Amino acid sequence: MLNSATKIFAEKGLDGSRIDEIAEDAGINKRMLYHYYGSKEDLYTEVLRFNYDKIYTMSKNAFVLADDPKENVTRAIRAYFYFLANNEAFVRLISWEALNGGRFAKKVIPQFFELVELEFDGIIKDGIKRKFIRPDIDIRQVILSVQALCLVYFNRREIVQPLWQEDMLSEKMLEARLQHILGLIFDGIFMS
Template identity: 45%
Template sequence: MPRSRHGSREIILAAAEEIFAAKGLEGARVDEIAARANINKRMLYHYFQSKEDLYTAVLKSNFEKLLALGGRAITRSPDPVEQVRAIITSFFYFLAANPHYPRLLSWEALQGGVHARKVLPPIWEQGVPNLKAIIEQGMARGPFRPDLDIRQLATTIHTLCTSYFMEKDILAILWKDEPTSPENLKKRLEHILDLVLRYILANP
């Protein structure tokens, strides 16, 4: 059956995400992406003008999925402490379920953030106010310390979560265990939650 325009584009993005995550922008080949998507290159170029355009679209798609996830987590509870827990938990398990995302971040960091700069700022600007509102509410109502730096806090949460999945293969060697097993994921998440909440709570 013929694919819809939207369906074909999503198939290309999924194939490209897999190849870019494995090889980065420079190592990926359009021929390989087209073959993985089971389309010809002409069709690929119908949707995306260049390999760089496709790579940028893959980054944007991942950032938007993360933004949508954060929005859903925030609405679950009116309690700012529980909202922070929900955001961190959702982000952590998003990374566990989307192993391409940390690898794409690693490749993009090596590129100097050239392509993320094109798509990330507006998405970041949509997401940060939500976290900012939660933290400010917690500071105003009392559970949180009154001197929190929201930008630093967001950076710390992001780094604590993503670095675990970026380094999972090294940890597997050091631990002689599987870092992404359900038990180890649970332990790591509890450790991150404990660190963050001890830091932000006025009376941990």
Template identity: 30%
Template sequence: MPPRQPVPRNPDRTRRRILQAAIRLFAKHGFHAVSVDQIVGQARVNKRMVYHYFGSKDALFEAALSEVYKRIEEIEFHAVERGRSPREKLSRLLESYFEFLDVEPEFTRLLQWENLEKGRHLTKENHLLTKNPFLERFRAIVQDGVATGEFRADLDVTHLMIHFIGLCFIYHSNQFSLSQSLELDLGNAKVKERGLNQVLSLVFQGITNPSAPVSVLPTEAAV
């Protein structure tokens, strides 16, 4: 019987397994309730690999945050490129937030845990988490809309970005408490669709230049 060939090492795959296990566990239990032993047990790797690739549990949590931020940043840029006019680009963005938060619940949970920690992992000098790359693209879209007379000229772009995120995020961050208190199942696709449609209406009624010609929302035009 020929001798067994050693399994070739794949550093990228090992690092990815550790990171994915950390994201799942941190999202479910938070930073303090998860041990490195639990992470390596789920990732099925040697414990020293965590320290080899990440250095510490804190650095691993920062990497988990960075990873989920990259995921949403990718869909943000992709979403606005699917639109033609500034109005349609921002409409696609709001739709993409609802879709992303549905399929990536770990993003919402990790951010909630980090906010309970008062953002201590986001205040590191070398952290990679920032909304600046997409904020500049968002600003350019809004400015295009202002230049064409489609949007109001007095918009605060940074606060508008916060409003975009908040109006979508609340459906997932407070899903269970709102479902109970309002007797409305926010996990239901039809309920979220109605919510998205109202978010679109509220946003565009608020940012549209009152003197601009009346136009149909992109979602309505597609029906």
């Protein structure tokens, strides 16, 4: 149900999607959707939660506190970047949500942001203690910067693709972009 809802909401946004379409795509009766989620808006909120949970789980699994902070940061950013590369529906869903003022994301994002912040906080504190990471780092700014640097590549891909000769989703281009992002983040948070 949630995969079908993600697909339809990503294609048409909340306002353009119909419960009938989602139920048909999922191969279920629309009454079942109403039974489990109550309304189209509640289903949409659950789709956001479902997708953000995937990101949180993925980022949590990227951290190994005993590892070098640079390796942890690299794994976390790589995981998020390739999650976006492999989940166009999520990128589109977030674009729709941004166009609509974050009406429903406001209900979901704070809890996940706090969880990610807690995960990153341990890595940052460990890096500061080990004198790898600058002590004046604002973790929320770092998380927002990583999110923006990664998301914009996929969110604006169709607009900027004419500037590149290669397909922006080719492995070579994806890795070049990821290395650029890592360089910017490393220059910003790691001590010289």
